[in-house]
Amino acid sequence: MKRTWLIQVRKSKKFTQEQVALGAFIDRGYYSQIETGKRNPGLNIAINIAKVLDFDPMMFYKEHLDQASMDKVIDYKITESFGSMESGEILYLYQSSEFHIQHIITFCLTGFKKRNYCLIIDYHKNWSQVEKILETVSNTSEIKDYIHFFSKEEMKDSTPLDMVKKLPFLQTVNSLRIWLSEEPTDQNDWFSKLENLLNNLDFKGNKQNILFIRSYNASLISAGMHIEMMRNYPYLMTDFEIVDSPFYQSGNKSYVIPSLFIQENM
Numbered sequence: 001m002k003r004t005w006l007i008q009v010r011k012s013k014k015f016t017q018e019q020v021a022l023g024a025f026i027d028r029g030y031y032s033q034i035e036t037g038k039r040n041p042g043l044n045i046a047i048n049i050a051k052v053l054d055f056d057p058m059m060f061y062k063e064h065l066d067q068a069s070m071d072k073v074i075d076y077k078i079t080e081s082f083g084s085m086e087s088g089e090i091l092y093l094y095q096s097s098e099f100h101i102q103h104i105i106t107f108c109l110t111g112f113k114k115r116n117y118c119l120i121i122d123y124h125k126n127w128s129q130v131e132k133i134l135e136t137v138s139n140t141s142e143i144k145d146y147i148h149f150f151s152k153e154e155m156k157d158s159t160p161l162d163m164v165k166k167l168p169f170l171q172t173v174n175s176l177r178i179w180l181s182e183e184p185t186d187q188n189d190w191f192s193k194l195e196n197l198l199n200n201l202d203f204k205g206n207k208q209n210i211l212f213i214r215s216y217n218a219s220l221i222s223a224g225m226h227i228e229m230m231r232n233y234p235y236l237m238t239d240f241e242i243v244d245s246p247f248y249q250s251g252n253k254s255y256v257i258p259s260l261f262i263q264e265n266m
Helices: 004-012 017-023 028-036 043-053 057-061 067-071 077-084 097-113 124-134 140-146 152-156 160-166 190-200 223-230
Strands: 088-094 117-122 147-151 176-181 210-217 235-237 242-244
Touching: 004 028, 004 043, 017 028, 017 043, 028 043, 043 057, 043 097, 057 097, 077 097, 077 242, 088 097, 088 223, 097 117, 097 124, 097 140, 097 147, 097 176, 097 210, 117 124, 117 152, 124 147, 140 147, 147 152
Parallel strands: 088 210, 088 235, 117 147, 117 176, 176 210
Antiparallel strands: 235 242
């Protein structure tokens, strides 16, 4: 499929195909095939092209999502943040399901580029969309070594020990990214138990090299719950940016894998 959006971005910057190709360290013919949709760029080439034209490189891997979301080039800020952050605890309150899926993809690909292991905990319906985009990236088999999915449906019938057995890399990695998609009705302490289990298994990772994101549909979160959660997370993420949480205090208890007690107390 012709990448009309890429052509429009290039022309808006007044670049020729030759100039973009030169800046991205590829030949013009290859770049032309990327614009016409005959070739899909690997992650490194996508990043190089995006740097030349100043847009989010993950746009290449979001093309199969709702076309309406492609009408606006996504700001590069979140991609830059995911690319630079080694650790942290982020509360993501999303308005758009499309952006939610897009940011999971960005989280995975920027983690893969750094060779960080990524654990995505979500529902199958969301993961199927993410997986479809990841399959467009070169070196798919290598990506699957670093990006792992654990379903919310499966989690309900499993114990933390079951998860460690199914995902043995959890016991040995030195850096880890966790994306947890949640609903306000989730009321268990499963993830705190997982954290304790990993510690008992001599988990080599530690708080300094775990990047953890917990995402909620903002429309399902009450104002009171919103504020309470922001007190426990140093970073707040929206569909368009990651900022310091306005209510977080350094004296508050901070969780790598937070307990789900908040919903019960609201």
